């Protein structure tokens with residue numbers, strides 16, 4: 001019951017957001033949302049701060065932010081979670097970490113929960129870690145990524161096994 005109420009409140013909050021209006025002002029919006037100084041983003045401040053923390057410690061940036069792991073996390077926050085054109089090739093084909101900034105822009109809070117609760121993505125996406133998170137944590141991540149705002153390009157599309165990638169790739173064992 002509690003989580004249903006929460007979800008309802010989150011959906012209402014999401015409904016009133018007009019992202020395009022804030023697209024060029026990401027750093028200010030992030031700072032305001034994280035400190036709770038302003039509700040300009042329309043997202044609940046406490047949840048945004050929690051989501052930022054979770055994104056950082058749960059490793060989402062490691063794959064979904066270009067250069068993040070290789071540069072010891074020294075990537076400006078406005079570029080976080082914009083997806084990567086570095087592919088991951090293995091017996092499953094080649095996958096690319098999606099642009100989560102664009103992904104959440106098209107989803108309500110309820111749709112995000114449905115996706116993250118049921119996702120069985122290809123490797124190396126640790127979808128099972130999303131399944132292990134509470135609804136509250138998944139929604140905090142949603143509000144944080146929404147507060148960052150939509151930006152960047154979609155990541156390259158998935159390639160089936162045997163199709164050569166036009167981008168650099170990390171190669172897993174199990175393929176020639």
Ligand code: HEC
Pocket residue numbers: 055058059060061062063064088095096097098100115116119120121122123124125126129130141158
């Ligand atoms: C080890 C690399 C890696 C990490 C860490 C990672 N992802 Fe991913 N993620 C990917 C890849 C690659 C894909 C694309 C998978 C595919 O094409 O099937 C993906 C896809 C997704 C999707 C789309 C799932 C779907 O069913 O469409 C979501 C949502 C997502 N990631 C969220 C997250 C979140 C939130 C975190 C942090 C908790 C995270 N990812 C951490 C690599 C990663």
